[in-house]
Amino acid sequence: MDGASIPHVTMDQLRAVGAAFARRDVDAIVAAFAPDGEFRNARGPDYWGQSFKGHAAIRSYFEPLFANASDVKWTHTSEFIHGDRAVTEWHRTATLKTGEKQSWLGCDLYTFRNGLIVMKDTYIKVVG
Secondary structure, eight states, X not given: OOGGGSOSSOHHHHHHHHHHXXXXXXXXXXXXXXXXXXXXXEEEEETTEEEEESHHHHHHHHHHXXXXXXXXXXXXXXXXXXXXXXXXXXXXXXXXXXSOEEEEEEXXXXXXXXXXXXXXXXXXXXXO
């Protein structure tokens, strides 16, 4: 069996990650990552955006995000898995505390190891 055929993650696990984001459940989001996992935000000072490595750093990104946009919502439009890689496509909407409305199309490129996220790399198109 080649490496692409080994199920590193299931569709149920991938959808559970999406459900954690839908609930704005930071504990469940962080628990979906491996201890050495990395989240790469689309925005940031480097060409890859901004990187958050490890549970504490990932938590430090998502807690303020949800506090600043209590209605943030991701609607998945497509998702697929191949081996240890997965992709989700989505439409994200949010209203910031400043009143600014956001509407983005985007995708997350995931790499999994033993059912946990080792890389979540986010890409966006800002709509409007």
